Every structure is written in C-alpha cells, then in structure tokens.
Amino acid sequence: MTSKPDTPLLDQVKSPADLRQLDESDLKQLADELRAETIDAVSITGGHLGAGLGVVELTVALHYVFNTPDDKLIWDVGHQCYPHKILTERRDRIRTLRQGDGLSGFTKRAESPFDPFGAAHSSTSISAGLGMAAGRDLKGGSNNVIAVIGDGAMSAGMAYEAMNNAGHLGSRLIVILNDNDMSIAPPVGAMSAYLAKLVSGPTYQTFRDAAKNLVKNLPKPVFEKAARAEEYARGFWTGGTLFEELGFYYVGPVDGHNLEHLLPVLKNVRDTHHGPILIHAVTQKGKGYAPAEGAKDKYHGVAKFDVVTGKQAKPKANAPSYTNVFATSLIKEAETDDRVLAITAAMPDGTGLDLFGEAYPKRTFDVGIAEQHAVTFAAGLATEGFKPFCAIYSTFLQRAYDQVVHDVAIQGLPVRFPIDRAGLVGADGPTHAGAFDTAFLTCLPGFVVMAASDEVELRHMVATAVAYDEGPISFRYPRGEGVGLDMPERGSVLEIGKGVIRREGTKVALLNFGGRMSECLKAADELDAAGLSTTVADARFAKPLDMDMIRRLAREHEVLVMIEEGSAGGFGSHVLTRLAEEGLLDNGLKVRALALPDAYLDHDKPDAMYARAGLNSDGILKTVFTALGTASVSAPQRA
Numbered sequence: 001m002t003s004k005p006d007t008p009l010l011d012q013v014k015s016p017a018d019l020r021q022l023d024e025s026d027l028k029q030l031a032d033e034l035r036a037e038t039i040d041a042v043s044i045t046g047g048h049l050g051a052g053l054g055v056v057e058l059t060v061a062l063h064y065v066f067n068t069p070d071d072k073l074i075w076d077v078g079h080q081c082y083p084h085k086i087l088t089e090r091r092d093r094i095r096t097l098r099q100g101d102g103l104s105g106f107t108k109r110a111e112s113p114f115d116p117f118g119a120a121h122s123s124t125s126i127s128a129g130l131g132m133a134a135g136r137d138l139k140g141g142s143n144n145v146i147a148v149i150g151d152g153a154m155s156a157g158m159a160y161e162a163m164n165n166a167g168h169l170g171s172r173l174i175v176i177l178n179d180n181d182m183s184i185a186p187p188v189g190a191m192s193a194y195l196a197k198l199v200s201g202p203t204y205q206t207f208r209d210a211a212k213n214l215v216k217n218l219p220k221p222v223f224e225k226a227a228r229a230e231e232y233a234r235g236f237w238t239g240g241t242l243f244e245e246l247g248f249y250y251v252g253p254v255d256g257h258n259l260e261h262l263l264p265v266l267k268n269v270r271d272t273h274h275g276p277i278l279i280h281a282v283t284q285k286g287k288g289y290a291p292a293e294g295a296k297d298k299y300h301g302v303a304k305f306d307v308v309t310g311k312q313a314k315p316k317a318n319a320p321s322y323t324n325v326f327a328t329s330l331i332k333e334a335e336t337d338d339r340v341l342a343i344t345a346a347m348p349d350g351t352g353l354d355l356f357g358e359a360y361p362k363r364t365f366d367v368g369i370a371e372q373h374a375v376t377f378a379a380g381l382a383t384e385g386f387k388p389f390c391a392i393y394s395t396f397l398q399r400a401y402d403q404v405v406h407d408v409a410i411q412g413l414p415v416r417f418p419i420d421r422a423g424l425v426g427a428d429g430p431t432h433a434g435a436f437d438t439a440f441l442t443c444l445p446g447f448v449v450m451a452a453s454d455e456v457e458l459r460h461m462v463a464t465a466v467a468y469d470e471g472p473i474s475f476r477y478p479r480g481e482g483v484g485l486d487m488p489e490r491g492s493v494l495e496i497g498k499g500v501i502r503r504e505g506t507k508v509a510l511l512n513f514g515g516r517m518s519e520c521l522k523a524a525d526e527l528d529a530a531g532l533s534t535t536v537a538d539a540r541f542a543k544p545l546d547m548d549m550i551r552r553l554a555r556e557h558e559v560l561v562m563i564e565e566g567s568a569g570g571f572g573s574h575v576l577t578r579l580a581e582e583g584l585l586d587n588g589l590k591v592r593a594l595a596l597p598d599a600y601l602d603h604d605k606p607d608a609m610y611a612r613a614g615l616n617s618d619g620i621l622k623t624v625f626t627a628l629g630t631a632s633v634s635a636p637q638r639a
C-alpha cells in the first residue's frame with residue numbers, strides 16, 4: 001500500500017490485514033501514530049495507560065508478522081490491549097473504553113475475534129495458549145499461538161504450572177515475556193532479580209544468531225552435530241536459562257521498542273518449527289509519553305488527564321476512601337500490638353498497605369502477584385503466633401480459595417482477611433466485581449464474616465479482627481470513599497455475631513449487610529414519608545448471624561428485606577435458611593433477599609450498575625412495595 005501524503009497511516013489501517021499491506025519502513029511512523037492515539041483516547045476515558053504505551057511497537061510487530069486472528073494472540077491481564085484494540089477494527093469505539101455500553105478495558109471474547117481469550121486477572125495466558133496449541137494439534141491445524149505475559153504476571157505460580165506442562169507437551173507455542181521491570185509497583189522477588197540479570201548480561205543474541213545461521217548452512221549430519229554444539233554454546237555463554245530448563249527455547253533479550261530488532265526475531269520464530277519458544281522482550285512502561293515515563297507507577301491506571309501537562313483530573317474527595325481508613329486503622333492498631341503484620345499480593349497502593357509499609361517496613365510483605373501463596377504464607381505466620389492481615393481484593397481472593405479452605409479454615413488459623421473492592425467496582429467491569437466472597441466464605445465452618453456499612457464500622461472491624469484470635473475472620477468494604485462521618489481515633493472491638501439497629505420502625509424492616517447502608521437509610525426516609533414505618537438494621541456479621549435480632553425483626557414487622565452487594569448464596573440466603581428452619585416464615589411474613597443478579601454485569605459507572613442490579617434505594621422501595629402489593633399507590637408519591 002502506498003501511503004497518501006499527509007494522511008496519517010493509522011487512518012489507512014482498520015484491521016491487521018491493512019497493516020500487513022504497509023512497507024516495513026512505514027511501521028515506525030504507524031507505531032508513533034498509534035501511541036499518540038492511545039494517549040489521546042485514554043486522556044478522555046481514563047484507564048490503563050502505561051502498560052499499553054510499553055507494547056506499542058510489539059503490538060504493531062505482532063500483527064504485522066502473524067496472521068491474526070487465525071494466529072491467536074493472547075494478552076495476559078489484558079490491560080495493555082488498547083493499542084491492539086485500535087488496530088483490530090475497534091478504533092472508532094476506542095473513546096468509549098470502560099464507559100457504559102462501550103469497549104471493555106480488557107480483552108473480551110464477545111467483543112472481537114481478535115480477542116481469542118478474555119482476561120483481567122493475571123498469569124493465565126500461557127495456560128490458555130497451551131490449551132489452544134494442544135487443541136490445534138489435535139485438530140491437525142497449523143496456526144500460531146502467541147501469549148504475551150509481563151514480568152509482574154510471571155511472578156504467579158500459574159505461569160510456571162503452564163510452562164512446566166508446555167515443556168512436557170512440546171506443542172508449538174510462542175510466549176513473549178514483556179519485561180518492563182514493573183508490576184503496578186516495582187516488582188519484587190527472586191524472579192525479578194533473575195530477569196534483571198539476564199537483561200544486563202552480554203549481548204549474546206548476536207553471537208547466537210550468527211552461530212545459528214552458520215550451522216543452518218552446513219550439510220545435515222554436520223548441522224545436527226553443530227546444532228547440539230550451538231545448544232551447548234548457548235548454555236555455556238549464558239549459563240542456560242530457567243526457561244530452557246523448563247523446555248522452552250529462549251530467545252533474547254531483545255529491545256521491544258526497536259522494530260528493526262523485533263521484526264526479524266518474530267519472523268524467525270514464525271518460520272522455524274520448534275516446540276515452546278520464549279522471546280524475552282525488554283520494554284519500558286509508559287514509553288514515549290514523558291509524564292508516564294516519569295511517574296512512580298508509570299501511569300499504570302489513570303483518571304482523565306490533560307495530554308500536554310499529564311495532569312490527571314482526580315475529583316476532590318469528600319471523605320477518605322475505605323482503603324485509606326483500613327490502612328490508617330491498621331497502623332493505629334499495630335502501634336500497640338507488634339504481632340500485627342500485613343501482606344499484599346503486588347497491590348501495595350491499591351490495598352493501602354503502602355502506608356502500612358512506610359510505618360512498619362519489617363512487618364509488611366509484598367509477595368508479588370501470588371494470592372495463593374499470600375494466603376498460605378499468612379497461615380504459616382499465624383502458626384507462629386502472629387496476627388497476619390492478608391489484604392486481597394474480593395475478586396483476587398477467588399484465586400486462593402483452596403488455600404483459604406484447606407490452609408486456613410480447616411486448621412482454624414487466625415488469619416485476618418481485609419477484603420477491599422467488595423461489590424460492584426465500575427469501569428473494570430465483571431472480572432473485577434467483588435461479587436462472591438460472602439457466599440464463598442459464609443459456607444466455611446468456623447469463619448467469622450463481617451461487612452462494613454460505613455467507614456466508622458470499618459475502623460471497628462479492624463479493631464475487632466486484631467482482637468479476635470480464635471480462628472479466621474474477614475471484613476469486606478467497598479471501593480471508593482466513605483460517607484463522610486467523624487472518625488473515632490481508635491476502633492472499638494465489636495461483639496462477635498451481634499448486629500445493631502440503626503433506626504426503629506414498626507412495619508418494614510431493612511436488614512443490611514455492607515456498603516448499601518446509605519441506600520437503605522434513604523429508602524427508609526421515603527418509606528416513612530409514604531406512611532410505612534421502617535426499621536433499619538446493620539447486620540455487621542453474615543457469620544455468625546445475630547439470630548436474636550433477626551428473630552425480632554421477623555416477628556415485629558410485616559416485611560423483611562435483606563440487602564447486600566454480593567451474589568446470591570451469601571448473607572440473605574443464610575438468613576432465609578435460618579428463618580425457614582425456625583418456622584419464622586410460616587406466619588405470613590413477607591421476606592425478600594436483595595443481592596446481585598445472576599448475571600455478570602458489564603462495566604459502567606458504579607451507580608448505574610447498582611441501579612441495574614436493583615441495589616439502590618429505588619430498588620429497595622420497589623421491592624417493599626411489590627411485597628406489600630402496593631406498587632401503584634406508592635409510585636406517584638415518589639415521583
């Protein structure tokens with residue numbers, strides 16, 4: 001394709017098929033335009049920026065060399081895929097990223113054939129890719145499968161499980177290790193140090209390429225012998241790599257921003273027929289945009305921003321975030337109890353444990369993206385008499401469920417689980433929703449399960465978790481800021497399994513578990529105004545349940561509604577079971593359980609998502625009126 005003068009090349013590229021018509025010499029310009037387009041789009045939508053900027057050249061090179069979507073390209077986590085989306089028929093919608101009805105901020109199968117695998121949680125790409133490669137082999141296919149995985153994602157066990165299996169299966173699979181020496185925070189651990197060593201080693205790639213080209217031209221028997229010698233030389237020169245020990249052919253390190261280096265390497269790999277191959281590409285997070293390159297987190301996740309200055313439009317908060325309240329509460333508790341420890345799985349900023357780490361560096365452990373290990377590591381600390389707070393977002397705790405059950409709960413070990421991002425989280429969508437923790441923890445014998453209904457309650461729950469040493473205990477709290485209450489200096493220890501009545505009424509009882517309390521209070525105001533005297537109770541505990549309080553609510557009201565920002569099978573389900581067991585449903589009590597719907601809700605503004613889920617004051621009112629059979633009477637009063 002010849003480029004029209006003054007027309008951006010990007011305008012000529014709707015899909016990778018167009019890209020492949022360009023001359024190789026045009027690709028640098030295309031990459032520059034793609035980078036500018038990515039920056040401009042994210043300045044409008046907010047979202048993940050640094051990771052995408054680091055893979056612009058890689059994205060161009062991969063789609064140029066490989067025949068996507070027949071060749072399968074899998075992005076680990078998927079947060080770096082915005083340039084990929086722009087090149088794969090989605091440029092016209094790129095400014096809808098992460099908005100309601102817009103493009104997802106991650107790869108998503110339903111969105112495009114160019115996204116062969118959905119992601120958002122890390123370290124799945126090699127497993128998924130190997131499955132695709134094995135499936136292809138069974139079908140007698142010949143397409144390529146390429147998994148791009150970051151050095152941060154490479155800290156999770158799953159990546160090694162996959163490589164171990166790949167080395168054994170021997171299927172043709174291309175893994176690109178995108179090594180930018182960053183996770184969200186600087187990477188931790190021996191693997192990160194090992195990669196740094198590989199990168200800083202001699203530029204043996206040149207030596208090796210030369211050796212390889214040489215041996216290829218030899219007659220077959222001599223070639224075979226020399227190839228073995230080349231393998232030997234490689235090991236001799238580099239000391240071998242861990243990847244080679246696992247059965248991968250290791251290529252690299254290569255400069256992931258230099259198309260002149262990348263293209264020949266990718267073509268070579270495409271045209272040779274090895275089993276599993278790992279290309280070690282070295283990139284820079286935030287590359288090509290000065291404010292990102294200079295930022296501590298390399299602009300991992302950003303709000304809307306000004307492209308010229310890089311200044312982000314963070315709205316002014318009216319109250320401290322729940323995350324901040326958790327961190328400051330734990331710091332306070334740790335002052336008087338030196339057994340309090342904190343553990344994060346590569347999320348020091350997100351969990352607030354960066355603050356705890358500043359106050360108590362020796363009592364803080366960042367274990368890398370390794371939630372399973374984090375939980376069992378915490379269990380080990382608990383056996384030594386410590387009080388580990390294993391702070392993992394609701395969605396990422398899913399990955400460590402067997403560790404929670406087998407290593408913590410069955411042994412009754414007092415590990416504390418602060419569970420941030422409970423409920424719907426907005427722009428990150430269904431993969432990040434904190435939907436299931438209440439359901440998957442309340443079914444475990446001996447677990448204490450709490451949820452904070454506001455930031456003061458959270459402070460109390462931190463104090464309660466410090467004091468509770470009899471077994472595992474969790475407390476969940478939502479994303480975002482609290483409701484703006486005056487905070488006590490220290491939290492009070494709550495009585496285990498006791499709720500609290502927030503306001504007394506006579507006809508309707510709203511029994512809330514967690515962050516929907518302000519919506520309950522709003523609904524109660526409206527119900528009172530409609531002549532329906534309403535009680536609002538804060539359950540505090542989903543396990544053990546406060547059956548004294550629940551019995552009272554059931555006996556003294558006509559309607560009882562349970563509300564929680566979690567899936568069915570959680571708090572409301574347990575209350576219903578107990579009410580049924582005790583015969584409290586036999587006397588005409590109208591009971592409803594409001595939870596998240598049985599669906600994966602697409603990304604949107606949190607309020608819009610909660611409205612869709614029926615978990616706002618309107619939803620509560622509708623439920624009460626429907627239960628009473630008075631929906632048509634109340635509607636005009638509310639308008």
Ligand SMILES: Cc1ncc(C[n+]2csc(CCOP(=O)(O)OP(=O)(O)O)c2C)c(N)n1
Pocket residue numbers: 051054077079080120121122149150151152153154178180182183184285345346347369371396399
């Ligand atoms: C299981 C899991 N834990 C935590 C996260 C949060 N997270 C998203 S991206 C990221 C860092 C990934 O680092 P890396 O793989 O090096 O990619 P980079 O952003 O540097 O390109 C983390 C910790 C996640 N997505 N999945």
